Amino acid sequence: MPEFKVVEVPIQGMDCAECTNHVKTAIGGLPGVASSEVYLASEKAVVRFDPDQVKMDDIQQAILRAGYTVPIEELSQPISSFTGFTGPILTLLGVVFGVVLFTIVVGEWFGLFKAITQRVPWSIGQAIVLLGGYPVFSKVIKALFKGKIISHTLMSLGVVAALAVGEWATAAIVVFFMRIGDYTERFTTDRARRAVKDLTAMAPLQARILRGEVESEVPIGEIQPGDVVIVRPGEKIPVDGVVIAGQATLNQAAITGESMPVEARPGDRVFAATLAQLGSLRVRVTHVGADSTFGRVVKLVEEAEAHRADVQRLADKVSAYYLPVVTGLAVLTYLVRRDPLATAAVLIVTCSCSFALATPIAMLASIGAGAKHGLMIKGGKYLELLAKADVLLIDKTGTLTQGKPQITDIEVWDTGVPNLARVSQSANRSANGDPRLKILSLAAAAERFSEHPLAEAVRMAASQEGLSLQDPQDFEAIPGVGVRAKVNGKTVTVGNHRMVSGKHQLAQSKRLESQGKSLLYVEVEGELMGLLAASDTLRPKVPQAIHDIEALGLQKIELLTGDNQPSAAELANRIGISYRAELLPEDKIAIVKEYQQQGHTVIMVGDGVNDAPALAQSDVGIAMGAAGTDVAIQSAHITIMKDDWSLIPQVLQIAHRTMRVVKMNIAFTVIYNLVGLSLASLGFLPPIFAAAAQSLPDLGILANSSRLLGQSADMRKIPG
Numbered sequence: 001m002p003e004f005k006v007v008e009v010p011i012q013g014m015d016c017a018e019c020t021n022h023v024k025t026a027i028g029g030l031p032g033v034a035s036s037e038v039y040l041a042s043e044k045a046v047v048r049f050d051p052d053q054v055k056m057d058d059i060q061q062a063i064l065r066a067g068y069t070v071p072i073e074e075l076s077q078p079i080s081s082f083t084g085f086t087g088p089i090l091t092l093l094g095v096v097f098g099v100v101l102f103t104i105v106v107g108e109w110f111g112l113f114k115a116i117t118q119r120v121p122w123s124i125g126q127a128i129v130l131l132g133g134y135p136v137f138s139k140v141i142k143a144l145f146k147g148k149i150i151s152h153t154l155m156s157l158g159v160v161a162a163l164a165v166g167e168w169a170t171a172a173i174v175v176f177f178m179r180i181g182d183y184t185e186r187f188t189t190d191r192a193r194r195a196v197k198d199l200t201a202m203a204p205l206q207a208r209i210l211r212g213e214v215e216s217e218v219p220i221g222e223i224q225p226g227d228v229v230i231v232r233p234g235e236k237i238p239v240d241g242v243v244i245a246g247q248a249t250l251n252q253a254a255i256t257g258e259s260m261p262v263e264a265r266p267g268d269r270v271f272a273a274t275l276a277q278l279g280s281l282r283v284r285v286t287h288v289g290a291d292s293t294f295g296r297v298v299k300l301v302e303e304a305e306a307h308r309a310d311v312q313r314l315a316d317k318v319s320a321y322y323l324p325v326v327t328g329l330a331v332l333t334y335l336v337r338r339d340p341l342a343t344a345a346v347l348i349v350t351c352s353c354s355f356a357l358a359t360p361i362a363m364l365a366s367i368g369a370g371a372k373h374g375l376m377i378k379g380g381k382y383l384e385l386l387a388k389a390d391v392l393l394i395d396k397t398g399t400l401t402q403g404k405p406q407i408t409d410i411e412v413w414d415t416g417v418p419n420l421a422r423v424s425q426s427a428n429r430s431a432n433g434d435p436r437l438k439i440l441s442l443a444a445a446a447e448r449f450s451e452h453p454l455a456e457a458v459r460m461a462a463s464q465e466g467l468s469l470q471d472p473q474d475f476e477a478i479p480g481v482g483v484r485a486k487v488n489g490k491t492v493t494v495g496n497h498r499m500v501s502g503k504h505q506l507a508q509s510k511r512l513e514s515q516g517k518s519l520l521y522v523e524v525e526g527e528l529m530g531l532l533a534a535s536d537t538l539r540p541k542v543p544q545a546i547h548d549i550e551a552l553g554l555q556k557i558e559l560l561t562g563d564n565q566p567s568a569a570e571l572a573n574r575i576g577i578s579y580r581a582e583l584l585p586e587d588k589i590a591i592v593k594e595y596q597q598q599g600h601t602v603i604m605v606g607d608g609v610n611d612a613p614a615l616a617q618s619d620v621g622i623a624m625g626a627a628g629t630d631v632a633i634q635s636a637h638i639t640i641m642k643d644d645w646s647l648i649p650q651v652l653q654i655a656h657r658t659m660r661v662v663k664m665n666i667a668f669t670v671i672y673n674l675v676g677l678s679l680a681s682l683g684f685l686p687p688i689f690a691a692a693a694q695s696l697p698d699l700g701i702l703a704n705s706s707r708l709l710g711q712s713a714d715m716r717k718i719p720g
Helices: 017-028 056-065 086-110 112-119 122-132 134-145 153-164 168-201 293-306 310-337 340-349 353-358 360-371 380-388 396-400 418-427 435-446 453-464 507-514 542-551 565-575 585-597 612-617 630-635 647-681 687-693 696-712
Strands: 005-010 033-039 044-049 206-211 214-219 228-231 240-251 262-264 275-287 375-377 391-395 401-412 473-478 482-487 490-495 518-524 527-538 556-560 578-580 602-606 620-623 638-640
Touching: 005 056, 017 033, 017 044, 017 056, 044 056, 122 134, 122 153, 122 168, 134 153, 134 168, 153 168, 153 310, 153 340, 153 687, 168 687, 228 240, 262 275, 310 340, 310 647, 340 647, 340 687, 353 360, 353 647, 353 696, 360 375, 360 380, 360 647, 360 696, 375 647, 380 620, 380 647, 391 396, 391 585, 396 401, 396 527, 396 556, 396 565, 396 602, 401 435, 401 453, 435 453, 435 482, 435 490, 435 518, 435 527, 453 518, 453 527, 507 518, 507 527, 507 565, 527 565, 542 556, 542 565, 542 647, 556 565, 556 585, 565 578, 585 602, 585 612, 602 612, 612 620, 612 630, 638 647, 647 687, 647 696
Parallel strands: 391 556, 391 602, 556 578, 602 620, 620 638
Antiparallel strands: 005 044, 033 044, 206 214, 206 228, 228 275, 240 262, 240 275, 375 638, 401 527, 473 482, 482 490, 490 518, 518 527
């Protein structure tokens, strides 16, 4: 078995999806290359190859032969911002187009172009055309030598046809609009690419490292796990790690998309590219660079192009067949009409680039903008599936709920018993005579050394009430039952129904159990004093989010949980959805398959840890609150980096809106080209006007997709 090597190769000169296909074909044709993916947004290729059969020089030469360049060094260049300039640039392009088109109309009307053509020697006119169109013609010639037809091939033939009949002015205008079209395409691509560049630019390149007592600044690449880095106020954290000293207020927008600050203290996890607004930290490094949470986020966004939507694959196929069809139509036009100008117009008016641009620009825009708000979408494929999904399955613990039980009820049954008053009063003076707080104080003291999640809930409730706790003596954990300990010399037992068998069949117990709550009974010296009820609390915004999701037209929303029937029923009824309880992980996978076999498109929302198999099986798996969680990022198709349920309907809205924009782009392109080809073949569209017309679809797609970009930038303002 050969040992394959994986490398990233930076590439310059790619402007459209057609370019990526050329590069992919060139690299894939080399012997020893197992796979290659070419990414337009991040301007690179990821190549997996056998180094015994192919060398890096061979890969670079293949890229060069395809007509693109490989920079020797990756230079850090400032990223130009297009956010505030989309409108002005579109206006400028519109003005230029309008002025040129007006000039053409007036020139044709008064015969100016014919007069110019007659006065300027044909050789000079030809030189103007060749010099102005050299960048385009050189690409066409290189492609022809490789047996390929690119989008400009037919237009270049149109230029040749115009020159052949002595219309060099027409040929020059065609070249002008070809160059305008190229610029528009580059601008459109850069506009969508910018979100990825902005994301990458968030990561710091240097870090202040502490070795011994000496501080020094080093490049990120020199930092290793286990090192200690120092972060000062106003600096970005350069690594993933654990705080070992200091305290700071952090802006974690780069990871979660949430600008609200969080406090970081010793023991807390912190992430690369997050900003320390106030305070300083010492951080023990756990992950660096591409292995950090931020690095994985960037990689996900870069690789999103590999997961193409079916509609994008269809557009690519249409683009591939479009050029031969247009060539045949041009030949047929000449055979039928014997009109070289009409034939030239057919070749000139064709615009296959718009087919290639229609889908990826909108997809990249949504994916890149979503990443800046804590939504990691692995590809356009999943946006398309989201838009047509009709079933939503939801995990309970850690997804719908907080994942941590909390004390919800305290019941006192015998406040007159001397044991309760005597022991609790001695144990905690701050109970102030409140029997409920006395029960809580006793239970928390007995549970002080327990590691059970319910014990943590009891201690947390005591802390929230401001109760101070004694250290218990003779602590004993009873497996499957509870704990026993001496509090102020008295034996206090806290546990489930097995501990108090025969004593707990009271109205309070039945009522709380029917609500799916876990009960902890409290005994003092063998006498039952009361109980605590705990349950996992619903996450904020869930009810409103479920309502918004239903408004988007999903046919079925169902809760899947391993919890008991009463607990599942109580939660499902509260938010108005159906449920299935007492499920194992394999049961959840079976339910996903059941819906898929019925022809449904299934979304699964989970916490990404124990739900990984079901997330992977679903058509679209969404992991909630996955910052720093490797398994969630790997198994889910969409990762929400923070625990905010309002983002679920928002990502569905983004998907619906993206697909509407894509369909509008494709419909506009198809209709426009059909009309243009029809008019040109019938002689109603002269070559000069055909040249002007061919650049309009790119401008239309840019304008439409920019509208999507503007909406995606503000996650809370996206209309359904």
